[in-house]
Amino acid sequence: MSFTADRLLLFGATGDLSKRMLLPSLCALDADDLLPAKLQIIGTARSELDDQGFRALAREALETFLPAERRGSLDSFLERLHYQPLDATQQDGFAALADKVGKPEQGLAIFLSTAPSLFEPTIHGLERAGLTGDTVRMCLEKPLGTDLESSRHINDAVASAFPEDRIFRIDHYLGKETVQNLLALRFANILFEPLWNAAHIDHVQITVAETVGLEGRVSFYDDAGALRDMVQNHMLQLLSLVAMEPPSSFDATAVRDEKVKVLRSLRSVGPDETVTGQYRAGAIEGKAVPGYDDELGKDSDTETFVAIKSYIDNWRWKGVPFYLRTGKRLPERVTEIVVQFRKVPHSIFAGKGAKAEPNRLVIGIQPEENITLSLMAKVPGLDRGGIRLRPVPLNIAMQNAFAGKERRIAYERLLLDLIEGDQTLFVRRDEVEAQWDWVDAIRASWVEQGATPKNYTAGSWGPSAAIALAERDGVTWHE
Template sequence: MSRFVADRLLLFGATGDLSKRMLIPSLCALDAEGLLDPGIEIIGTARSDMSDAEFRNFARESLEQFLPAERRGSMATFLNRLTYQALDASQTEGFDALAQKVGKTDHGLAIFLSTAPSLFEPTIEGLKACGLARDNTRIALEKPLGTDLASSREINDAVAGAFPEDRIFRIDHYLGKETVQNLLALRFANALFEPLWNASHVDHVQITVAETVGLESRVAYYDDSGALRDMVQNHMLQLLALVAMEPPVRYGATEVRDEKVKVLRSLRAVGPEEVVTGQYRSGAIAGKAVPGYDDELGKDSATETFVAIKAHLDCWRWKGVPFYLRTGKRLPNRTTEIVVQFKPVPHSIFSGRGAKTVPNRLVIGIQPSEDIQLSLMAKVPGLDRDGLRLRPVPLDIAMPEAFSGPQRRIAYERLLLDLIEGDQTLFVRRDEVEAQWDWIDKVRALWEEQGLEPKTYTAGSWGPSAAIALAERDGVTWHE
């Protein structure tokens, strides 16, 4: 793996929403902490015609809106790092001017590519033609990377024509979240959990990614994509892989990603009774009326805004353990969490005293709060004259409280720094992406074969009633 530290960072899509909300604030926060090399230059490019000064004003406005004042440091120093070059990425001719703006890249160039999928191939060709796809250049690719396995391979082939795999950084921003990374520490740095992390002791696993928002500014993209391809194919399958993976030999990019690929390849094709899709209708979120999906879209659509899946892994560790996946828009709460439900104790010594035990449950919160909660059984204080009483007691670890020193970071801070420094551990490898698409394509093929249409659900609810039944048939209740 090439681990040079780049002294040039080139941002494609630099005037877009992702750049405004995440990339520019992340880079400024890193700069404020002295984590960016003092000599690094940041070049933005997009279709918009801007001067350097106008781009810096754009960046200043984004920082004032999306980065807390205490994290900005010397904002003027950061802004002086920024320059800009307008570019129509569909036209190869403009890339020579971009290369001149970037200047010498003797110490290394890192490229962050956040453009429409249709521009991936011409952008790669333009980078090759102008000499920016050199041996000391690495490139990060923001999703979506295709709409199915075939289109994903086409994009990956195009990128591979200019960059080897060890210089391609495919982004899933969930992997930059602190609690997601802590999942590995929880499992592999504590003797308490790993011996129990298997089919002998785990009853089931739930992964929920719930959103309260509707379409917002993503109308065209989302209606072509839907919840399965927008959320399940990347974020949720990555979370599943981290939960289910075997212990890697060491914490390194190759070793961690080798184990994740094994999990993704062990995913069993789902049956028609193991998947539910839905689409929201008008309702209320936090007491405010919101329109239905077709009203927001302005036309009828068969695109799913909700998916629930009962997945299985055909492997030794997880044989017979269901993984319940659920994601949707216009749900009651914004939350991303992983629930590991352990099996009950083999024999309760307290049953003769009228006391009931409840199986332990581990809840890993990823957003909006980053925390870990372990439910343990404990005796209720008292003299027990009316019988012994037990109840679950939560053991809570709130990450900001446990580690009060570090600021809560934007996920892209870690990913941008790793891109600049060349650490691929938290990025997705090609065989991971293709294993994910292979499974997703089979789910979509099942929908078409069965003629499955999304069931309606009211905005502000937890999705179609069929999703509740999906779990309750197995005696499982969704964690809410």
């Protein structure tokens, strides 16, 4: 059923995600008159607040995390906010929550950001309180389990109250402008798509590097590790967008059908195709930082870095390696996709002493959103000592190409899509389970091998074995 919700219920409304991302995103949308005029936002969490207390908390968060020029009329936005305290483990509290939500004229959208252990009791409570009807959508924030079995358990619990077409599983990377521009780059330009295959592409690199350490995520991260925290969701979503076949149209079913085909085509990773690491004390941006065990306060075998060499066994990508790496306490914060094209089959300039380098496409996602394509060009001169060629970058910086356009928080688009009911940039259940199936096999191989993370110094690009993983194929990581 198609509807634009006029109620938005935020679970975890006093938490860090809400203060840093959700409330600022909603306020920015309100400032641009993009929210439905009658939309009411109800927050809920364990904190004992009333409407005024929640509005005060929201005001402080907005003044801290949202630039002043994007706030609009702050008072009018705060009037949309309401609050009902709730302990999700206590079923009798959901009746009061339903009273606070009231009866939506158009529909209700729910954003569920809680610990995975609370998913099932929350769904049961909502169902008993009458908050799971035909005009209710459910949005789920990760983590959706810790493996395939637990993910299925969560999805089964949600599916008991909501059909798939009313379940919105969020991956905020899909809301980033450059991630969506990847689709435009591939499917709106005839220049690239004919070359986007094993005949013309040598390899693909996907890097998600962080400079931070645990930052208040101690218990979650030590249970998860880099593979489950980053690879299982964000990185596999990026990989599927790079590798997917052209969908028949830009709608939820067509796009997600093609993504899941890629995920199901991922080859099982061999024992020598992964490297794990854990950071030790070092320096980031000139400042000393402790090692992982020191931050954690105990010894741990959790990986804070992982590099993977993977293959997609289908017609388009047969034999093309996809190198993935992610880690904490690396030298810089960067998320990028590098598409390395093959060399020209024959260089007509070799006899003149010129060396031609293969073209490279770099898609920067954060901190800067840009697209750079390197082309070979002749260095000016009379060439009496031979022809010289040099790569010249064609750089499209998004903030310059579209001057005057706001740089939006990724959650702005996703929250608006949730309210309006567009699932295109959300993850379907079969995608999640295909991702977990692949990741679980990697973790099982680590256990079978007795693998433990290799040490690397904070401020470096991970263990030396990660460099060797690529270099033995003649590939150098893009840095």
